[in-house]
Amino acid sequence: MAINLRSGDGDDLTETADINITPFIDVILVLLIIFMVAAPLSTVDVPVELPVSSAPQQPRPDKPVFVSVKSDLAIALGEEIVARPALGAALDAATKGNKDERIFLRADKGVPYGELMGVMNLLRGAGYLKVGLIGLEDTSGGAQP
Template structure:
C-alpha cells in the first residue's frame, strides 16, 4: 500500500491506488511458465497396442456384423458382399433403422488407415454405434 506525506500534518494519508507493476510481472512469469510447459504436455510416442483381456460384454440376441477382409472386401452379416461406395444403401436396407449397433470385425493384418476409412464411411452414413470385435484371450495371458 502506498502512502503520501503532506507537509501540513504529521499523519500519513492512505493512497487508494493499486500498484500494477508487480501484478504485470507475476502475469508475465505465469505466461512464460505456460508457454514452456505446454509443448511438454503433448505426447508423440509410437504405440504398440496390446490385446485385450477384459471381461467379455454380453452380446445382443442378433448382432449385425460388418466384416473387413485384408483386401478391403466388406461382408454384411454372413454372406452379403458389398463395396465401400455401396455401403450406405446396403446398410439402410439391411438394418431398417439407424439405432442398431454395428459389430465391426477386421482382419488383424488390415492396415489401420483402411479400418479408419471403413469407420468413417459408417459414421458418414449415419451409423455411429460401432463396436470393434476381437478375439477374447483367457484371463492371465497377454
C-alpha cells in the same frame, strides 16, 4: 489500494497506486509448471504396437450387426459379401433404417489401418455413428508381445 502510514505529520493520509503483483506471479509460476509437465505428454512420436484388450466383455445385443473386412479387403455384412457402394443400403435393410443401432466392425489383423478407416468413413457417410470395434479377448491377463 494501499495506504501509506509512514508520515506522522498531520492527518493527511495519501493513497498509493502500487499493484500487489505477488498473486499474479504465483499464478504465472503455477501455469508455467503445468505447461512444462503437459508439453512432453502432448507429443506423440513413439511407434507403438497396440496390445490386446483385457477389458471385461460387454453384453451383446440380441441381433448384432457385424461388418467384417476380410484379408482380401472384401466387406461382409453378416455372412454376405457386400460391395463398398452398396454398404449403406445393405445396412439400412439390416437395421430397418435405425441409424442409432450399434454396428460391430471386425477386421482381419492383416488389413491395413487406412483400409479400416475407409470402411469407418463409409459407415459414417451412411449415417451410422455408433461403431464398436471387435477384437480378441486377452485371456492371459496381460498384453501379448
